[in-house]
Amino acid sequence: MSNKNKYVLRFSRLNRILHVCMIVSFLILSLTGMSLKFSYTGWAKVLSKFFGGFESAGYWHRFAATIMIFVFIAHIVDLIRLRKKEFGSWKALLFGKSSMLFNKKDWHDLRDSLKWFIGRGPRPEYGRWTYWEKFDYFAVFWGMFVIGSTGTTLWFSEFFTNFFPGWILNVATIIHSDEALLATGFIFTIHFFNTHLRPEKFPMDIVIFSGRVSLEEFKLDRPYEYKELVEKGELEKYLVEQYPLIVIKGMLFFGWTALAMGFSIIIWIIYAMIFAYR
Amino acid sequence: MNRIFIILLFFTLHSRSFFPQSNDDCLMCHEDPDLKTKIGNKTVLLFVNQKSFSSSVHGNLECIDCHTEINFEETPHREELTKVECGTCHDDVQKLYTECLHGKANAKGDALAPLCQDCHGNHNILPVKDRNSVVSPMKIPVLCGKCHREGTPVQLQRNIPKDSILENYSESIHGEGLLKKGLIVSATCVSCHSAHRILPHTDPRSTISRKNIATTCSVCHSEIETVHRQIIRGELWEKQANTLPACVDCHQPHEIRRVFYDYGMSDKDCLECHDNPNIVASIDGKSLFVNYAELKNSRHTGTACSQCHTEVNVSKKRPCETIQKNVDCASCHAEVGAEYLVSMHGSLTAKMDENAPSCKECHGNHGVLGKLNPESPTFATNIPNLCGKCHREGEKATVRYKGSEKDIINHYTESIHGKGLLKSGLTVTATCTDCHTAHKELPHTNPESSINRNNISHTCGTCHHGIEEQFAKSIHSPLVSDTEKKLPVCFDCHSAHEIRRADTEGFKLEIMSQCGRCHEQIAETYFDTYHGKVSQLGYTKTAKCYDCHGAHDILPITNPESRLSRQNVVETCKTCHPAANRQFAGYLTHATHHDPDKYPFLFWTFWGMTGLLIGTFIIAGLHTLLWLPRSLEWRRKLKKMHEDELNSDNDEPVENKSKTEKDEE
Numbered sequence: 001m002s003n004k005n006k007y008v009l010r011f012s013r014l015n016r017i018l019h020v021c022m023i024v025s026f027l028i029l030s031l032t033g034m035s036l037k038f039s040y041t042g043w044a045k046v047l048s049k050f051f052g053g054f055e056s057a058g059y060w061h062r063f064a065a066t067i068m069i070f071v072f073i074a075h076i077v078d079l080i081r082l083r084k085k086e087f088g089s090w091k092a093l094l095f096g097k098s099s100m101l102f103n104k105k106d107w108h109d110l111r112d113s114l115k116w117f118i119g120r121g122p123r124p125e126y127g128r129w130t131y132w133e134k135f136d137y138f139a140v141f142w143g144m145f146v147i148g149s150t151g152t153t154l155w156f157s158e159f160f161t162n163f164f165p166g167w168i169l170n171v172a173t174i175i176h177s178d179e180a181l182l183a184t185g186f187i188f189t190i191h192f193f194n195t196h197l198r199p200e201k202f203p204m205d206i207v208i209f210s211g212r213v214s215l216e217e218f219k220l221d222r223p224y225e226y227k228e229l230v231e232k233g234e235l236e237k238y239l240v241e242q243y244p245l246i247v248i249k250g251m252l253f254f255g256w257t258a259l260a261m262g263f264s265i266i267i268w269i270i271y272a273m274i275f276a277y278r
Numbered sequence: 279m280n281r282i283f284i285i286l287l288f289f290t291l292h293s294r295s296f297f298p299q300s301n302d303d304c305l306m307c308h309e310d311p312d313l314k315t316k317i318g319n320k321t322v323l324l325f326v327n328q329k330s331f332s333s334s335v336h337g338n339l340e341c342i343d344c345h346t347e348i349n350f351e352e353t354p355h356r357e358e359l360t361k362v363e364c365g366t367c368h369d370d371v372q373k374l375y376t377e378c379l380h381g382k383a384n385a386k387g388d389a390l391a392p393l394c395q396d397c398h399g400n401h402n403i404l405p406v407k408d409r410n411s412v413v414s415p416m417k418i419p420v421l422c423g424k425c426h427r428e429g430t431p432v433q434l435q436r437n438i439p440k441d442s443i444l445e446n447y448s449e450s451i452h453g454e455g456l457l458k459k460g461l462i463v464s465a466t467c468v469s470c471h472s473a474h475r476i477l478p479h480t481d482p483r484s485t486i487s488r489k490n491i492a493t494t495c496s497v498c499h500s501e502i503e504t505v506h507r508q509i510i511r512g513e514l515w516e517k518q519a520n521t522l523p524a525c526v527d528c529h530q531p532h533e534i535r536r537v538f539y540d541y542g543m544s545d546k547d548c549l550e551c552h553d554n555p556n557i558v559a560s561i562d563g564k565s566l567f568v569n570y571a572e573l574k575n576s577r578h579t580g581t582a583c584s585q586c587h588t589e590v591n592v593s594k595k596r597p598c599e600t601i602q603k604n605v606d607c608a609s610c611h612a613e614v615g616a617e618y619l620v621s622m623h624g625s626l627t628a629k630m631d632e633n634a635p636s637c638k639e640c641h642g643n644h645g646v647l648g649k650l651n652p653e654s655p656t657f658a659t660n661i662p663n664l665c666g667k668c669h670r671e672g673e674k675a676t677v678r679y680k681g682s683e684k685d686i687i688n689h690y691t692e693s694i695h696g697k698g699l700l701k702s703g704l705t706v707t708a709t710c711t712d713c714h715t716a717h718k719e720l721p722h723t724n725p726e727s728s729i730n731r732n733n734i735s736h737t738c739g740t741c742h743h744g745i746e747e748q749f750a751k752s753i754h755s756p757l758v759s760d761t762e763k764k765l766p767v768c769f770d771c772h773s774a775h776e777i778r779r780a781d782t783e784g785f786k787l788e789i790m791s792q793c794g795r796c797h798e799q800i801a802e803t804y805f806d807t808y809h810g811k812v813s814q815l816g817y818t819k820t821a822k823c824y825d826c827h828g829a830h831d832i833l834p835i836t837n838p839e840s841r842l843s844r845q846n847v848v849e850t851c852k853t854c855h856p857a858a859n860r861q862f863a864g865y866l867t868h869a870t871h872h873d874p875d876k877y878p879f880l881f882w883t884f885w886g887m888t889g890l891l892i893g894t895f896i897i898a899g900l901h902t903l904l905w906l907p908r909s910l911e912w913r914r915k916l917k918k919m920h921e922d923e924l925n926s927d928n929d930e931p932v933e934n935k936s937k938t939e940k941d942e943e
Contacts (some may be wrong), residue, residue: 035815036808036811036812036815037811037815039811039812039815040805040814044815045815045816048815048816048817053817054812054815054817054819054820055817055819113905116903116906116908117904117905117908118904123912125909132901157855157862158855158857158858158859158862161855161859161861161864161865162859162861164861165861165864166861166862166863166864166865166866167863167864167865167866167869167877167879167880170807170865170866170869170877170880171879171880171881171883173807173808174871174880174883174884174887175883175887177888178884178888178890178891180892181891182887182890182891182894182895185891185895186894186895186898189895189899190895190898190899190902191740193902194902198905198909199906199909199910199912199913200909200912200913200916200942202913216923220916220919255676
């Protein structure tokens with residue numbers, strides 16, 4: 001069997017499940033949150049009604065937030081487990097080849113990418129995680145911290161005002177709302193482009209659902225990682241079979257739905273900010 | 279025998295002259311015009327004018343016949359004597375007097391109560407028929423007037439239900455007959471009230487009680503029933519005094535002039551012609567038929583034709599030919615008439631406007647019913663339709679009306695008042711006339727109008743009195759806020775004809791923009807907060823203006839009574855946030871991030887976050903845009919490679935490229 005039919009396993013099962021949970025909760029959070037933020041628009045009213053009124057939408061919002069917090073916790077727990085099982089030490093996990101932390105190569109890749117963009121060099125040989133993927137990853141950490149903390153303050157406002165003055169709630173509202181706008185905007189435009197809309201991936205890359213990328217594509221997309229694996233002779237370890245067609249179709253359907261919702265939200269936000277702003 | 283008889287006769291006739299205390303004996307002292315005594319503080323003249331006494335009705339009596347107490351032996355008699363008892367001889371009159379108001383007052387020791395001598399005098403009593411008598415008919419009004427004219431202690435201190443009695447009497451037909459024409463048969467006070475048994479009209483035994491008044495009047499007007507056909511229709515009103523009007527219903531006591539109709543006409547005379555359904559006016563052919571049954575079932579069942587259709591002349595063959603004027607309802611309904619004259623309807627009528635409604639447009643004519651009769655067009659539930667005859671969209675009143683209220687009747691019908699009246703059938707609900715008044719409706723621009731800005735809270739307060747009281751104490755009341763600015767009144771928030779229940783969603787949401795009409799900035803910043811945003815989404819469960827500020831009882835926050843004063847604000851928050859605390863109440867409910875001076879924290883937080891957002895998008899966006907052309911190039915490269923592979927090796931297609939390719943599989 002030639003390598004052409006082979007697939008490389010890129011994401012673990014847990015990571016894929018967590019990402020699906022993340023998508024679901026993020027969409028619910030955006031839809032319910034934006035309906036409140038842009039309450040002066042018609043779509044916000046329809047959306048709020050769709051979620052069963054503002055109170056019910058509030059329950060949905062907090063439910064989704066809880067899921068997202070669990071996703072976050074599950075990921076941290078997974079990291080701890082990985083440290084024990086596969087890396088042995090924090091140092092190996094944080095500074096190894098497949099670390100999510102920025103390293104020297106990322107800065108070089110960024111520089112070379114910019115050169116490539118303006119036609120002054122070849123496409124850089126990207127590794128397991130590119131710098132924009134790492135940026136997305138840490139953006140989530142930042143978002144979890146900023147949105148999560150302000151959201152919790154607003155959720156338990158009566159408790160937190162025992163320790164802070166009342167205007168903290170106003171500040172928290174602004175931070176929560178604007179950071180959410182940033183997160184939503186970033187995910188539904190930049191992240192969508194980098195992963196799905198980028199012409200070579202257009203219209204969608206379902207690797208996050210299947211976890212599998214064709215060896216051929218893998219070779220082209222991440223030559224550095226490919227080379228490393230071949231050199232170490234570890235490539236065979238990651239080669240797997242593709243899922244049956246029906247599963248792939250299901251993943252495509254889910255992906256399309258999430259993409260469509262994300263784009264709708266972006267269109268609504270743009271409409272609200274440009275045409276209905278008051 | 280004869281001698282003995284003569285001696286006995288002598289003794290009998292002159293017996294008294296044998297004893298002391300003959301009249302001459304008394305006069306020995308009482309002839310002196312200066313004889314006086316003191317009883318208490320009062321000096322009493324004890325002089326007896328022998329001349330006037332001897333010409334009085336009692337002239338042939340001895341002093342001691344009345345002054346019975348005086349001892350035969352002693353001269354002069356002792357000073358303290360009880361009063362003369364007229365009843366000793368006049369026992370029948372005495373009995374009447376004791377039942378009389380005067381007698382009862384006297385028995386109670388009322389110093390103002392008249393005794394016999396207060397009316398009749400004492401030693402100089404003359405017969406009633408003597409024109410010099412103080413109780414002769416000509417002098418009765420003066421005599422009674424001694425106590426019953428205005429300003430006397432009796433009139434001031436005792437409960438006398440009528441006033442100006444003497445003045446009214448002297449101008450009445452009876453008074454004029456007596457005092458101006460000298461007709462001593464004319465009724466005086468005593469003719470009606472009786473002389474000695476004066477009783478209040480509420481006493482059934484009284485001559486002036488409702489039951490007895492006809493009998494009393496017919497002492498003189500004995501044939502009244504044969505000539506007075508109009509009111510009493512030839513029936514015996516004495517027998518049915520309860521159902522028929524009593525004399526005083528039309529002929530006011532003491533003011534007997536004021537009759538409303540012309541003498542001698544009866545409905546029967548009118549109906550001779552007007553009972554004919556085919557009768558028409560010769561001028562314009564209008565039907566002149568009068569449905570008498572309808573009239574008899576109407577509010578005016580006791581009113582005769584000629585009481586309204588005045589100017590009839592009985593001497594004419596057709597008594598109504600002398601009628602010049604239209605029926606003037608105001609001749610009886612004077613107060614309503616006066617109101618109507620100043621009203622919009624009345625002033626249009628005065629200008630001869632053909633659209634202006636007169637009394638009968640609303641009340642009907644012969645069949646007029648009281649407003650409490652459900653059949654009446656002026657019954658509460660019928661009023662919107664009644665007014666709607668002209669004020670419904672497209673009708674004559676709306677064509678000329680230039681104000682802002684449109685589709686009034688339909689809006690009213692849909693309003694809480696309209697629903698209460700027409701759907702729930704609550705007749706106490708406000709109808710058109712409750713706010714606009716029935717007879718004095720004026721445009722709201724008129725300061726007299728019940729719906730004028732300055733009067734409206736009082737008008738609404740007729741029913742919503744509690745609210746009016748609250749409002750009067752609130753910051754919006756002109757009594758509290760002395761300001762040049764326009765203060766809101768009921769209709770500014772509740773509208774006029776579209777008033778909704780304040781607990782309906784629509785009202786709750788709309789009230790915020792109503793407040794915002796004056797409190798512009800505050801309303802705008804409210805919509806920047808969570809409360810405002812949820813309200814904007816169309817939900818009423820979060821705090822709206824009135825949830826925190828109150829509605830009719832809004833007070834300045836500096837007032838300790840205010841819901842938002844330092845003392846009360848936490849409690850106010852607690853109505854929705856049970857665990858609210860002092861710092862929680864410090865939440866800025868009208869905060870804006872657009873004001874760096876007032877809210878620097880919010881301002882800088884907002885711009886910090888916005889900066890972060892814009893920065894991130896600029897960097898990431900540029901990166902993406904720069905990437906785009908290379909990515910396209912890369913796509914073409916991949917595609918070419920893929921095709922090359924397909925050509926070189928017709929193997930299974932690579933997954934993940936596109937759906938169509940997979941479908942071919």
